[in-house]
Amino acid sequence: MANKLTAENIEAAAQHLENIQSGKTPVLDGVDRTTETPEDGRVDLGNQTFESHQQKKSLKVYPLIPPNDPRLLMQIAPFLDDTLEHLGFQDRKSLCEVMYGNMTKYGGLGLSANQIGLPYRMFVMGGHPQIEDGKVRYVFNPMVNDVSPESVMLKEGCLSFPFLFLGIKRPKWVNVRYTNENNEEIEETLHGMSARIFQHENEHMNGYIFTELVSKLKLDRAEKSKLKMIKEIQKKQNTPRIIQ
Secondary structure, eight states: OOSOOOHHHHHHHHHHHHHHHHTSSOSSOOOOEEEEOOTTOEEEOSSOEEEOTTOOSEEEEOOOOOTTOGGGSSOOOOOOGGGGGGGTOOSHHHHHHHHHHHHHHHTOSEEEGGGGTOOOSEEEEEOOTTSGGGOEEEEEEEEEEEEOSOEEEEEEEETTEEEEEEEEEEESEEEEEEEOTTSOEEEEEEEHHHHHHHHHHHHHHTTOOGGGGSOHHHHHHHHHHHHHHHHHHHHHHTOOOOOO
16 A cells, blocks of 8 residues: 555545445546547647647546545556456557547656556556657556666656655666557567656556655655645736645
8 A cells, every 4th residue: 555554544445445335436437528629639738739649539538536545556457358348448449548638638748547547457658759759658467577777866746646746766777568559568678768657657556656665754845845836836827825
């Protein structure tokens, strides 16, 4: 589990699971909102613009679930193709379209299915023109075979933790294996940002979140920086202050 086990959060998780089982909290349904994309198929992300990989006219938007949601804090079972129809997906490619569309809508470089409440051991990564020329990977049942002995420290963000950035030390390269959107087995060695993104998203597959990789001191400092950043944005936008 990502959070430290205490009586309080165990009780909260149990109540959440009870709500899921009773139907009070939807587990599998996304928010059935349809948003239109421009005719040229480009998705505007503020200071970044990505090509819409599937050139879709509409997108089913799923909400990002909270970082303390049990669906984000548990290991995901191996992906099986015959589970797709249960949630209305025709095949892997239809799931990939939704995953890529939501990743770009939220402005991410990677997105795991469980981050938007989908119970699949898969994630999408890439799409940024400055990383491998915008190459996109659809990763099902990922495995890490080997990692470099050298590590690099870089700041990371996570869509599940808006405005929070943490310095994370990770191997420079990773050798990985997975199946793609065509159910083809891929084995490759990733370097640089691609290696970092793969490692980050793969941790989501096992119920880990990146706040677990730093000390409490570093996390507290990052939280203060996050609040400062939010206040600066609010000041520029002249919006009401957050109640703390």
